[in-house]
Amino acid sequence: MDLKEIQSLIKFVSKSGVNEVKLEVEDFKITIKTGAGVPETTIVHQAAPVGIPQTPVAVTPSVDAVPTEVKVEDEESKYVTITSPIIGTFYRKPSPDKPNFVEVGDTIQADSVVCIVEAMKLFNEIEAEVSGKIVKVLVDEASPVEFGQPLYLVDPS
Structure with missing residues (x-):
């Protein structure tokens, strides 16, 4: 070689x-x-x-x-990121038989619940804290999430 x-x-x-x-x-x-x-x-x-x-x-x-993600960051810089306020398990729906809180393309308000993060058997509803349109879901259903981990990208315009 x-x-x-x-x-x-x-x-x-x-x-x-x-x-x-x-x-x-x-x-x-x-x-x-x-x-x-x-x-x-x-x-x-x-x-x-x-x-x-x-x-x-x-x-x-x-x-x-060294892989670079400069282009991705430039494209996503106009979006607001909704992050996890706690460590836990991410769920997009209130229960398995219910629809997702939000889908890509949905318009949300600052007080809209976008997901649930389960921590120590407590199901915490996560609010958007920003108004806009959901552009991308960054976490898979039932995945573990860390504090500050990005969950959704929102276009505030």
């Missing part, structure tokens, strides 16, 4: 969202680790034939290997 193939592999791994990949082939081992921020240095251990010393080669991913 040459340097260009290794760089291509690094780019592929960083775009895939995987945190760590280990690859072992007959003559060498490679471990690629990426984090939430800047990708870590990748160490390639090349196994050498008997009698030749083994040399580790450090490969640092190029700036191109």
